[in-house]
Amino acid sequence: MSVSAALEPPPASVAEDPAIALHRWTREEFFQMVEKGLIEEGARVELLSGNIVDMPVQSPSHSYACEAVEARLRGIVERSGGCYVRSQRPLALEEHSSPEPDVAVVAGGFQDYRTSDPTAAKLIVEVSDATLRKDRTVKLRLYARCGIPEYWIVNLPDAQLEIYRQPSGDAYAAEQVLRAGDSASPLFAPGESVAVADLLP
Numbered sequence: 001m002s003v004s005a006a007l008e009p010p011p012a013s014v015a016e017d018p019a020i021a022l023h024r025w026t027r028e029e030f031f032q033m034v035e036k037g038l039i040e041e042g043a044r045v046e047l048l049s050g051n052i053v054d055m056p057v058q059s060p061s062h063s064y065a066c067e068a069v070e071a072r073l074r075g076i077v078e079r080s081g082g083c084y085v086r087s088q089r090p091l092a093l094e095e096h097s098s099p100e101p102d103v104a105v106v107a108g109g110f111q112d113y114r115t116s117d118p119t120a121a122k123l124i125v126e127v128s129d130a131t132l133r134k135d136r137t138v139k140l141r142l143y144a145r146c147g148i149p150e151y152w153i154v155n156l157p158d159a160q161l162e163i164y165r166q167p168s169g170d171a172y173a174a175e176q177v178l179r180a181g182d183s184a185s186p187l188f189a190p191g192e193s194v195a196v197a198d199l200l201p
Contacts, residue, residue, distance in 0.1 A: 024050025027098045048138055050096035056130045061201040065127040065154050068201075069103045072194045073123070073186075080189040083107050083122055091124075092117040093146040099139060102127045105188060122188040125152040132157060141170040150187045154199050161196045 030047045033039045044055040058066070066087065074085050083105050090098045091106075098117070103125040106118040124143055126135040135153050143151045144167040151172065153162040160179050164172035165187065178184055180200060183193040 022050075024096050025052060026050075026095050027092060030098060046090070046100045047096065047098040049142060053134075053138075055100070059129060061156055062127050062129055064201045065156060065199055066102045068199050069125050069127065069152075069154060072198060073103060073105055073125075076186065076189050076192045076194070077105060080192070083188065084109050086110075086118070090117050091121060092119050093142065093148075097142055097146075099142065101125065101139075105186070120146070121148055123150045123152065123186050124148050125154065127154045127156065129156040136162075140164060140172065144168065144172050145170045152184070156201070159200055161199060 025047060027047060030039075030052065034041055039045065039052070044057070045052050046055055047053070070085055070087050077083055077085055086104045086106055088100050088102060089104070090100050091104060092098060101121075101124045104118070104121040105123040106113075106121050126139060128135045132153075132155060140151065144164070147167050149165065149167065151164040153164075155162055160177050161182070161184060163176040163178065163184060164174070165176075166173035178196045180197040182196050184196060185191070185193050
């Protein structure tokens with residue numbers, strides 16, 4: 001038997017080889033690459049746990065759901081005050097991450113973030129179709145690790161709303177699945193409710 005035949009099959013990619021250390025980009029390095037034109041300004045990418053990740057082109061149903069989520073949450077924020085809604089804008093959650101969630105409710109007003117992005121959020125919402133696996137794993141772990149108190153996934157393939165609360169380490173201790181006939185009340189405004197059907201295309 002040859003030596004090569006006795007070896008384990010090689011990993012499918014460099015990223016899957018634990019013997020190879022990959023460089024983890026910081027937010028500072030990421031934005032420097034944008035400023036220098038190494039990453040085209042407006043490119044659909046985000047920095048997640050040190051990795052530069054492509055963001056897929058939005059389908060019409062994804063765009064609709066994003067608009068619906070944003071509209072419902074803006075109405076709640078206008079009544080409750082003290083925070084505002086950001087749509088597909090970066091968050092500075094940790095040194096190696098600059099995610100761009102579909103919708104985020106953050107403290108204060110937009111004037112508070114003239115020179116820096118928010119470092120926390122009261123609620124993050126991702127609309128998921130092609131990104132469902134990433135949103136349930138990579139992004140969920142990131143948001144939990146950074147102490148985001150509430151994370152919603154508008155799951156388009158399964159026509160449901162997934163609610164994650166009580167961050168603990170890189171997971172959430174409480175999970176709930178709601179369907180079209182249900183309503184959800186965000187933690188930052190418990191007296192308000194959002195009909196799940198209103199978020200689905």
